[in-house]
Amino acid sequence: LCEDSTENYLFHCFVNVTERIKQDTNGMKLRQVFLRSGITKHLLEYLDTVLPANQPSTSDAWKECTERSALQFVLISLTGLVKGFQPAQELILSLTTVLPSLEQLSSISTKEKLGNYAENLIESFSLDNEAVQSEVSKIRMSAKQLKEEIAKKHREKVLQEMGMIQKPGVSIGKVVASTDAFDWNAALAMEEDDEFVCKVCKEGFSYLPEKLLGFYVYSVRVSLGARGKEAQAISTVTNFNMIHQTCHHDAARADAQRRPQPKGEWEGAMLRNSSTLCNNLFPILGTQTNRGQYSSAVEKYWADSPLSGSAVSHMNRIRLLCHDLRLLLMKFATESSFSEESRGGGRESNIRMIPFFVQMGMFMLDYPESPQRKVFEERLSTFLEGVKGPERRAEDSMDTSPYFLVLSVFMMNLEEWNAWKFVLFKRILRVGLESKTEQEDNNLPDAMDVDSDCSMTHLWKKCRPYMIFFALINYVHEELKESSGNPARDSNEKISHLASADWIIKLNKKLMDCGFAISEKFREFIKELKDNYLLIDSFDEMIDVLGLLAPVLSESPSVSEFIKALK
Numbered sequence: 001l002c003e004d005s006t007e008n009y010l011f012h013c014f015v016n017v018t019e020r021i022k023q024d025t026n027g028m029k030l031r032q033v034f035l036r037s038g039i040t041k042h043l044l045e046y047l048d049t050v051l052p053a054n055q056p057s058t059s060d061a062w063k064e065c066t067e068r069s070a071l072q073f074v075l076i077s078l079t080g081l082v083k084g085f086q087p088a089q090e091l092i093l094s095l096t097t098v099l100p101s102l103e104q105l106s107s108i109s110t111k112e113k114l115g116n117y118a119e120n121l122i123e124s125f126s127l128d129n130e131a132v133q134s135e136v137s138k139i140r141m142s143a144k145q146l147k148e149e150i151a152k153k154h155r156e157k158v159l160q161e162m163g164m165i166q167k168p169g170v171s172i173g174k175v176v177a178s179t180d181a182f183d184w185n186a187a188l189a190m191e192e193d194d195e196f197v198c199k200v201c202k203e204g205f206s207y208l209p210e211k212l213l214g215f216y217v218y219s220v221r222v223s224l225g226a227r228g229k230e231a232q233a234i235s236t237v238t239n240f241n242m243i244h245q246t247c248h249h250d251a252a253r254a255d256a257q258r259r260p261q262p263k264g265e266w267e268g269a270m271l272r273n274s275s276t277l278c279n280n281l282f283p284i285l286g287t288q289t290n291r292g293q294y295s296s297a298v299e300k301y302w303a304d305s306p307l308s309g310s311a312v313s314h315m316n317r318i319r320l321l322c323h324d325l326r327l328l329l330m331k332f333a334t335e336s337s338f339s340e341e342s343r344g345g346g347r348e349s350n351i352r353m354i355p356f357f358v359q360m361g362m363f364m365l366d367y368p369e370s371p372q373r374k375v376f377e378e379r380l381s382t383f384l385e386g387v388k389g390p391e392r393r394a395e396d397s398m399d400t401s402p403y404f405l406v407l408s409v410f411m412m413n414l415e416e417w418n419a420w421k422f423v424l425f426k427r428i429l430r431v432g433l434e435s436k437t438e439q440e441d442n443n444l445p446d447a448m449d450v451d452s453d454c455s456m457t458h459l460w461k462k463c464r465p466y467m468i469f470f471a472l473i474n475y476v477h478e479e480l481k482e483s484s485g486n487p488a489r490d491s492n493e494k495i496s497h498l499a500s501a502d503w504i505i506k507l508n509k510k511l512m513d514c515g516f517a518i519s520e521k522f523r524e525f526i527k528e529l530k531d532n533y534l535l536i537d538s539f540d541e542m543i544d545v546l547g548l549l550a551p552v553l554s555e556s557p558s559v560s561e562f563i564k565a566l567k
Helices: 004-020 027-036 040-049 058-065 072-083 098-105 114-126 128-160 184-189 245-256 263-270 291-303 315-334 347-351 354-365 372-387 401-411 414-432 453-480 502-513 516-533 539-545 549-555 558-565
Strands: 213-223 232-244 280-283
Touching: 004 072, 004 213, 027 040, 027 072, 040 098, 072 114, 098 114, 098 128, 114 128, 114 502, 128 549, 184 263, 232 245, 232 280, 232 315, 232 347, 245 263, 245 280, 280 291, 280 354, 291 354, 315 347, 315 354, 315 401, 315 453, 347 516, 354 453, 354 502, 354 516, 372 401, 401 414, 401 453, 414 453, 414 558, 453 502, 453 516, 453 539, 453 558, 502 516, 539 549, 549 558
Parallel strands: none
Antiparallel strands: 213 232, 213 280
16 A cells, blocks of 8 residues: 555554444544544545445446555444444535445455445444434435336346236236247346355255255354353354355365465355355255255364364254354344454344254254253253252353353243243343443442432443343244244243154244245344344333333332342
8 A cells, every 4th residue: 555664554553443443432532533633534535535426336437446455444444433433423424425335335246355344334334323324224225126126127028038928916927929039047047036046056945956055154262261261162153155065165176276376275265255254164954955965064064163072072062052153142232243353244144144053953952863952951941940049150161041041942932932031031131230341340439329320221231232132032932933822831840842843843844944034034133123122222111122011010110120129
């Protein structure tokens, strides 16, 4: 960027600092300094100057724009400078073409991952800012309508080539005689929006139903820090790019044979993964996928994980999977970045893989070779027996209440979950109340009385992420499972099910047959999460939205008294 090495060094230091500004009081003060100095405004004016407006993504103007070496650094710096900082966020509203251009850039694939940086910047502009969120929604709605109009015209063209016409107000076309040639490629293209499609061969389960599909993920080893002991787990994120296992292997072999510069397996895969880091392939079990092939893919997934040896033995995989899913859900609950390590993939990409965490877990629990359902049912039942007591764990255990809430997804039918929901809600609230804030970790004085409004605000901040986490768990239960119509078992009975239980068979079949539709439903839940749960700012409203206000008021005269009793 700069010919002078000192200037180049200082420039990269600036980018690194702005990218890592924290979301606390000091971080907001630092953002204010940059805003007053005019730096934030100058960066936005740069985007206003270089980003094409109302130009096709394939135009020369966009080609020239994406080749600018400074663009990615401006996007990264601005993402840190405006995140959650309203005075800086509102500057974007006066630049009418920048947000639409950023939205367009987010869908353009480039070697420098500009699309991912643009998506992250839009999220930073929108964070806790209703005006920007509204503007982004309008832009996306307009883009969606334009795509639908283009798709409609394309569909009409294809129908004409097939010798069919579309009657007004009727969803089924009328076949008429035609001698025109039929364009199969155009017809196949219409189906890409209705199923998972491989990034390499562009085929999905419709035409290659027996080929195993998976999506690229990036997994890292994390320490859960169980009281000073090294408790290792895995944290996984994704950009949710699909590829056949065979297509991945063929591409990896071709990359290894490249001359003069061969590429490693995951270096080449990164390019197929929208320039986002990846180091594993998460398999999907389709309706006609061979179970033996899926089982082998699951084995390979764990063999390629960041952990090794006994850490990923059959008996430990369910536990690791639950902690992985717990860490993922907590990222949603705390509004943490999904792309900090992988440099790509946002909330919409990552929520789509949750159903396939459940699919793999259900598969591993009932392995014919080493079924583990009984083992984990015993562990969950033991936890439930003591669930009304204070939160405790063994010194060498990393399995606390949030872990068991995730485990309930695999162990409980919908009636059992509904029967235990309020008790588990109180347990997760207690975890939040017992958690430490940054102020408390620094041993600063905290003299707030539990009855004061100030204290309730303080307690809300501690409990908020755990309540959102609970809402996500509740959504997974309700979206994936169907009511049997039978009354729930007595709460004194242990959780116990055969692999042939009706709810297990139905859940597995639903995930196999409707994987794409379910992942799309989860993606749509992001809007509900952003427009509803993440905007709630009180215990009363959150408890009401969760449908738990009646049982709360049956125990206490008010929500505040209920919280006080738990504390």
